[in-house]
Amino acid sequence: MTVASVTISPLNGIGSISGLEIRNPEGFDSDYIFQLEQVEVSLNAASLLSDVIEIESIIITQPEITYETRITTDNVRALLENIGGSGGETATADSEAGKELFIRDFRLLGPQVNLVAAVASAPISLPDIELTDIGTEDNAATVAQVLEVVLSALRRMILEAELPGLDMLREGLENRLQDGIEEAEEVVEDLGNRLRGILDPN
Numbered sequence: 001m002t003v004a005s006v007t008i009s010p011l012n013g014i015g016s017i018s019g020l021e022i023r024n025p026e027g028f029d030s031d032y033i034f035q036l037e038q039v040e041v042s043l044n045a046a047s048l049l050s051d052v053i054e055i056e057s058i059i060i061t062q063p064e065i066t067y068e069t070r071i072t073t074d075n076v077r078a079l080l081e082n083i084g085g086s087g088g089e090t091a092t093a094d095s096e097a098g099k100e101l102f103i104r105d106f107r108l109l110g111p112q113v114n115l116v117a118a119v120a121s122a123p124i125s126l127p128d129i130e131l132t133d134i135g136t137e138d139n140a141a142t143v144a145q146v147l148e149v150v151l152s153a154l155r156r157m158i159l160e161a162e163l164p165g166l167d168m169l170r171e172g173l174e175n176r177l178q179d180g181i182e183e184a185e186e187v188v189e190d191l192g193n194r195l196r197g198i199l200d201p202n
Contacts, residue, residue: 001021017038022035024075030075033068034066039059052140053102058105061110067114102137108130126161
């Protein structure tokens with residue numbers, strides 16, 4: 001995970017996270033599963049000194065999400081498994097040892113989802129995702145538990161979404177084939193240049 005910048009006011013608790021990128025789980029082709037240009041956060045600044053951070057709202061606008069599928073799994077499910085979100089496993093010890101969170105309002109607005117399958121890719125249209133009261137004041141959530149809630153909701157929305165039409169999938173396949181052809185041509189040209197350099201060093 002990489003972050004370009006984080007700003008937060010200690011006076012009013014309003015802040016933002018810019019350039020947040022989360023890498024794809026191991027075994028998937030795309031570099032990133034999430035690319036979040038801007039995350040707006042509003043929290044109770046005084047709670048930063050306590051064990052439970054009270055977050056009034058987290059708003060993520062037009063996140064870029066790559067949903068990559070395999071025969072028996074997908075990258076969102078793999079990420080859930082990595083954080084202990086599969087089969088009711090408990091959160092990791094390091095998450096439990098850190099501060100806990102109570103999030104009143106979480107919104108994912110205008111998600112830009114790109115479906116990447118074995119032979120084609122195409123965009124998926126998703127509605128906004130809004131979640132409330134992740135954790136409670138008396139029973140706050142670990143970071144891992146928050147991620148489980150958000151990722152599970154996202155995956156459920158993707159699985160319920162209308163799949164791309166055949167024309168769109170065909171276009172995605174043609175684009176990937178064209179990219180492969182161009183890459184192969186570049187490799188061949190590079191090899192040709194190297195061979196010419198060996199045969200004719202002058």
